[in-house]
Amino acid sequence: MLAAANRDPKRFENPDRFDPDRKDNEHLGFYTGIHYCFGAPLARIELHAAVPELFRRVTFSRLLEDPPPYRANAVLRGPRHLPVAIEGLTA
Numbered sequence: 001m002l003a004a005a006n007r008d009p010k011r012f013e014n015p016d017r018f019d020p021d022r023k024d025n026e027h028l029g030f031y032t033g034i035h036y037c038f039g040a041p042l043a044r045i046e047l048h049a050a051v052p053e054l055f056r057r058v059t060f061s062r063l064l065e066d067p068p069p070y071r072a073n074a075v076l077r078g079p080r081h082l083p084v085a086i087e088g089l090t091a
């Protein structure tokens with residue numbers, strides 16, 4: 001139950017708040033131990049490149065389905081897809 005662990009109020013202050021600058025952020029998003037995500041360093045590089053660029057180019061976006069459809073997987077829980085409307089896309 002990685003998603004639940006990442007929102008454990010005994011471990012994280014304001015666990016439901018999206019806080020990309022959170023200090024002491026020993027989360028389980030990439031799992032832990034021997035099966036720790038092999039692609040975690042690449043995923044972090046991609047996120048550091050893509051997310052600021054997306055925020056720079058998009059002035060407004062909103063969820064088209066709220067909540068979005070979730071995968072039927074309690075262990076690796078997350079949206080199956082995340083349809084959003086994007087406006088103000090600049091080059």
Ligand code: HEM
Binds near residue numbers: 028
């Ligand atoms: C934000 C992006 C990503 C997230 C959140 C993520 C998350 C995870 C998690 C939670 C696991 C453990 C799954 C389990 O043991 O049940 C895992 C394993 C793994 N991930 Fe990722 N991953 C991401 C991106 C990537 C990328 C970009 C690659 C490859 C280029 C990758 C390759 C792998 C591999 C090969 C494993 C299996 C490791 C093993 O079992 O020893 N992942 N990942």
